[in-house]
Amino acid sequence: MAEYEIEVKHLSKTFEQKGVHVEALSDINLTIEAGDIYGIIGMSGAGKSTLVRCLNYLEKPTDGQVFIEGKDLGTLSEKELRAQRSDIAMIFQHFNLLMQKSVIDNICFPLQIHGVKRKDAKARARELLKTVGLEDKEKAYPAQLSGGQKQRVAIARALASDPKILLCDEATSALDPQTTASILELLKSINEQFNITIVIITHQMSVIREICNRVAIIEHGELVENGLVEDIFSHPKSKAARELILRDLPEDGVKLEGAVAEQLERIQSDRKLRIVFSENSAFEPVIANMILKFGTPVNILRADTKNVGGVAKGEMILGLPDDRHLQIDMEEYLKEHGLEIEEVTGDVE
Numbered sequence: 538m539a540e541y542e543i544e545v546k547h548l549s550k551t552f553e554q555k556g557v558h559v560e561a562l563s564d565i566n567l568t569i570e571a572g573d574i575y576g577i578i579g580m581s582g583a584g585k586s587t588l589v590r591c592l593n594y595l596e597k598p599t600d601g602q603v604f605i606e607g608k609d610l611g612t613l614s615e616k617e618l619r620a621q622r623s624d625i626a627m628i629f630q631h632f633n634l635l636m637q638k639s640v641i642d643n644i645c646f647p648l649q650i651h652g653v654k655r656k657d658a659k660a661r662a663r664e665l666l667k668t669v670g671l672e673d674k675e676k677a678y679p680a681q682l683s684g685g686q687k688q689r690v691a692i693a694r695a696l697a698s699d700p701k702i703l704l705c706d707e708a709t710s711a712l713d714p715q716t717t718a719s720i721l722e723l724l725k726s727i728n729e730q731f732n733i734t735i736v737i738i739t740h741q742m743s744v745i746r747e748i749c750n751r752v753a754i755i756e757h758g759e760l761v762e763n764g765l766v767e768d769i770f771s772h773p774k775s776k777a778a779r780e781l782i783l784r785d786l787p788e789d790g791v792k793l794e795g796a797v798a799e800q801l802e803r804i805q806s807d808r809k810l811r812i813v814f815s816e817n818s819a820f821e822p823v824i825a826n827m828i829l830k831f832g833t834p835v836n837i838l839r840a841d842t843k844n845v846g847g848v849a850k851g852e853m854i855l856g857l858p859d860d861r862h863l864q865i866d867m868e869e870y871l872k873e874h875g876l877e878i879e880e881v882t883g884d885v886e
């Protein structure tokens with residue numbers, strides 16, 4: 538038995554397009570255990586899709602290795618790779634169903650390609666339709682289904698080959714919040730019922746919070762933080778993690794519970810920034826203009842100037858307003874106006 542279901546070692550991927558060199562992934566290391574629901578999160582362009590496509594070698598890494606159950610995919614022949622891929626199913630944001638085929642034929646299609654007899658394929662497809670709660674839709678066509686129902690068909694099709702791993706690339710991004718919740722619940726029950734390892738690519742921290750046990754945060758092609766979801770929510774170390782958590786606070790009226798709620802509240806209300814300036818920095822008008830622009834005051838928690846080697850060096854600590862969007866916008870504003878800022882954690886005496 539291999540120690541990990543998936544192991545990624547020093548993986549890098551660069552694209553060359555018309556002489557332009559894009560470093561999509563750089564030295565990624567991560568391990569995913571059998572039975573994990575593992576989230577990979579990052580902003581648009583961070584490299585998530587590239588990473589997930591490297592996990593089944595749809596995209597060949599430029600450097601590094603991907604091991605599935607201890608097998609190095611880079612050492613397999615094309616034929617062995619195809620066989621290995623039948624253990625790794627995938628679902629997508631836009632479902633990728635065959636529009637000219639009925640629901641049941643969409644599920645039978647990959648089975649029949651692999652030589653399963655029509656009758657057996659149909660029996661298996663009916664079982665899977667039951668698993669995803671669509672037993673009454675076998676004769677429908679994709680155009681007659683809602684987004685959530687289409688994703689259920691795609692999940693049934695993905696399960697047809699009895700995969701060990703299910704890769705989900707933004708599988709709920711095109712769905713409304715209620716439908717998203719029901720698809721996540723279905724994925725969770727599939728993980729438990731069939732012991733399938735699930736890898737979820739998303740830009741939404743709420744998806745991670747709902748069902749993942751572990752998470753990796755990708756920023757500009759680099760893995761900036763990974764670990765247990767509860768640890769990252771309670772003690773986000775990277776700026777990317779903090780921003781993703783803040784951006785994903787629920788709409789007013791939605792109540793979170795327990796430790797996650799407390800942590801979110803702490804992160805949200807405790808936003809303090811240190812501005813370091815030298816004698817010549819024009820920080821005062823920038824802060825005054827920011828207050829005017831956003832129409833909201835900020836608290837000056839501390840302002841100090843010291844003489845360091847004959848140069849006046851100062852720092853100012855600002856307490857930002859509670860509104861999380863305003864916090865992000867103000868931080869951006871300060872950076873855009875050339876101020877050197879860093880986040881302050883802990884109390885300011």
Ligand SMILES: Nc1ncnc2c1ncn2[C@@H]1O[C@H](COP(=O)(O)OP(=O)(O)OP(=O)(O)O)[C@@H](O)[C@H]1O
Pocket residue numbers: 552553554559560561579580581582583584585586587588740
């Ligand atoms: N085939 C390709 N050729 C050239 N560049 C590519 C290719 N595929 C991806 N890239 C580049 O690699 C980087 C990462 O892209 P990727 O699609 O993996 O990001 P992502 O995090 O999935 O973003 P999104 O959520 O917007 O899909 C981007 O700069 C993208 O333009």
